[in-house]
Amino acid sequence: MENMSFILYGGTGDLAKRKIYPALFNLYIDHKMPESFSIIAMGRKEQSHADFQQIVANSLQTFSRRKVNDPAAVNGFLESIRYCSLNVNHPEDYHKLRGMVESREKELNISGNRIFYLSVAPEFFETIASNLKDSGLTATTGWKRLIIEKPFGRDLESARHLNRELSKVFDEEEIYRIDHYLGKPMVQNLEILESSNPILKALWSNHHIANVQITASETVGVEERAGYYDNSGAIRDMVQNHMLQLLMMISMRLPRKSDATEVRMKKRNVMESLRPLDKETIASNVIRGQYTEGEIQGKPVPGYTVEPGVPANSKNDTFIALRLWIDNYFWSDVPFYIRTGKRMKEKSTRIVIEFKEPLKGQTTTNDPNLLVIEINPNEGIFIQLNKKDPMNNEKLEPMRVNCFSSGEELPEAYENLIFDAIRGDSTFFAHWDEVELSWEYVQPILDAFEQDSIPLSYYPAGSNGPEASDKLVQADGFKWWLDKPDHAGQAEQKEEAVPAQV
Numbered sequence: 001m002e003n004m005s006f007i008l009y010g011g012t013g014d015l016a017k018r019k020i021y022p023a024l025f026n027l028y029i030d031h032k033m034p035e036s037f038s039i040i041a042m043g044r045k046e047q048s049h050a051d052f053q054q055i056v057a058n059s060l061q062t063f064s065r066r067k068v069n070d071p072a073a074v075n076g077f078l079e080s081i082r083y084c085s086l087n088v089n090h091p092e093d094y095h096k097l098r099g100m101v102e103s104r105e106k107e108l109n110i111s112g113n114r115i116f117y118l119s120v121a122p123e124f125f126e127t128i129a130s131n132l133k134d135s136g137l138t139a140t141t142g143w144k145r146l147i148i149e150k151p152f153g154r155d156l157e158s159a160r161h162l163n164r165e166l167s168k169v170f171d172e173e174e175i176y177r178i179d180h181y182l183g184k185p186m187v188q189n190l191e192i193l194e195s196s197n198p199i200l201k202a203l204w205s206n207h208h209i210a211n212v213q214i215t216a217s218e219t220v221g222v223e224e225r226a227g228y229y230d231n232s233g234a235i236r237d238m239v240q241n242h243m244l245q246l247l248m249m250i251s252m253r254l255p256r257k258s259d260a261t262e263v264r265m266k267k268r269n270v271m272e273s274l275r276p277l278d279k280e281t282i283a284s285n286v287i288r289g290q291y292t293e294g295e296i297q298g299k300p301v302p303g304y305t306v307e308p309g310v311p312a313n314s315k316n317d318t319f320i321a322l323r324l325w326i327d328n329y330f331w332s333d334v335p336f337y338i339r340t341g342k343r344m345k346e347k348s349t350r351i352v353i354e355f356k357e358p359l360k361g362q363t364t365t366n367d368p369n370l371l372v373i374e375i376n377p378n379e380g381i382f383i384q385l386n387k388k389d390p391m392n393n394e395k396l397e398p399m400r401v402n403c404f405s406s407g408e409e410l411p412e413a414y415e416n417l418i419f420d421a422i423r424g425d426s427t428f429f430a431h432w433d434e435v436e437l438s439w440e441y442v443q444p445i446l447d448a449f450e451q452d453s454i455p456l457s458y459y460p461a462g463s464n465g466p467e468a469s470d471k472l473v474q475a476d477g478f479k480w481w482l483d484k485p486d487h488a489g490q491a492e493q494k495e496e497a498v499p500a501q502v
């Protein structure tokens with residue numbers, strides 16, 4: 001792996017402390033960092049390198065996946081970090097930064113390879129990119145890469161504008177747009193699951209699949225993020241990016257080669273085949289929900305509009321259910337359902353693939369075969385089959401074959417993604433084509449919400465979302481799988497240890 005400088009805007013922020021430093025540290029102790037590397041972190045206030053290294057040490061203690069019990073490893077990692085006070089709006093600060101970057105590169109024999117990581121509010125993205133160019137920081141002798149956090153725009157137009165601005169400084173192949181769902185180990189496994197298992201590969205099309213359900217439910221509410229969330233809603237926060245990425249990953253045709261070019265082309269094909277929504281079809285395919293007061297794990301919680309910072313008359317969506325159609329040869333007539341929401345019954349990200357009855361019109365089983373891919377917080381798969389009920393041979397009963405991993409030793413999404421960016425592998429980052437097509441798809445929904453032209457359905461906190469979401473699926477003769485509290489008898493459900501924001 002080539003040596004490099006890792007230059008972090010927003011180095012004093014929440015994401016850096018909770019995710020980025022722990023990820024870099026875990027890569028370091030797993031020997032997945034380059035031989036020689038320099039980390040330069042930025043924030044506005046003046047502070048010494050030593051004081052800042054102590055802040056990073058604390059963040060590792062709290063958030064590292066691996067135990068932080070080897071002082072030599074911790075010190076070795078901290079020694080690579082320098083702090084630079086910088087205001088992103090002050091061009092002269094970039095010259096100071098450049099001096100520090102170059103002096104560390106000289107000291108550590110780094111040949112000008114630079115990753116610029118923008119972990120700051122999105123309104124700074126353009127300013128930083130243009131200042132990077134003007135200060136000469138991007139005119140380096142090595143390679144340069146830009147890692148950029150979500151959100152990438154707030155609608156189609158702003159996303160296009162942002163992309164145009166970034167393209168003045170970085171080529172598309174230098175831009176690594178983070179979607180942390182693409183870093184989750186089970187999501188990175190989806191392609192292999194199909195390609196390396198003939199029993200699944202043979203069934204992977206509309207001949208055998210009745211419907212596909214993608215759920216990302218959370219028990220947390222809006223937390224302290226009302227300012228952001230009330231202007232975004234679940235549609236921008238989850239659907240435009242994470243949910244559509246999961247849809248692409250599960251439905252793309254197998255690439256000939258598993259590399260960034262091929263995978264991204266297959267994903268783009270999915271988005272190009274998505275049946276667009278318009279004013280007429282939105283009402284029958286999109287459910288917009290908002291939580292009211294209820295109970296989460298036995299504790300009463302307030303409704304959305306009385307959460308701190310949320311306007312009492314907010315009509316913001318904290319839940320979305322969506323029926324989508326992929327109009328291509330393989331998936332025509334298979335409904336894909338997406339569902340995501342806050343303050344739901346369980347924390348769970350999963351994909352359920354429901355198979356068709358073996359003989360059309362002849363019901364031979366009580367329950368259909370299911371392939372369930374658990375992404376978070378449990379990671380694994382189970383297959384639901386049917387067998388005879390030993391107490392009553394006339395009857396069939398479902399049986400589940402499980403395979404779950406312990407999770408503890410699996411790398412975090414941010415570890416996978418940062419490792420890939422350092423290696424220059426952009427397979428699991430969102431290409432501009434995907435981002436643009438995703439915005440194109442959701443734009444009519446954003447417009448409908450703006451015009452308040454579709455109803456807002458309420459659901460009590462701690463439920464599985466509004467009734468309208470059940471009806472959406474029932475209208476096609478299906479139901480949401482695994483909504484009952486007893487479904488997970490097979491796999492112990494872990495509670496959310498830390499309120500997850502990422």
Ligand SMILES: NC(=O)C1=CN([C@@H]2O[C@H](COP(=O)(O)OP(=O)(O)OC[C@H]3O[C@@H](n4cnc5c(N)ncnc54)[C@H](OP(=O)(O)O)[C@@H]3O)[C@@H](O)[C@H]2O)C=CC1
Nearest residue numbers: 010011012013014015043044087088119120121149501502
């Ligand atoms: N936190 C999370 O879980 C997630 C965050 N993100 C995205 O990551 C990015 C960062 O989020 P998060 O860490 O939560 O934000 P925080 O508000 O915690 O941190 C913001 C960072 O930006 C810096 N900053 C603010 N203004 C300036 C300025 N004028 N000049 C230089 N630095 C400045 C702050 O430094 P200082 O105040 O020290 O100057 C701080 O380091 C955002 O784009 C967010 O959307 C995405 C997914 C999840």
Ligand SMILES: O=C1O[C@H](COP(=O)(O)O)[C@@H](O)[C@H](O)[C@H]1O
Nearest residue numbers: 216218237238349376500501502
């Ligand atoms: O990006 C986001 O994702 C989290 C959910 O992530 P997960 O990894 O815990 O499933 C969500 O809470 C947050 O609102 C959103 O910004």
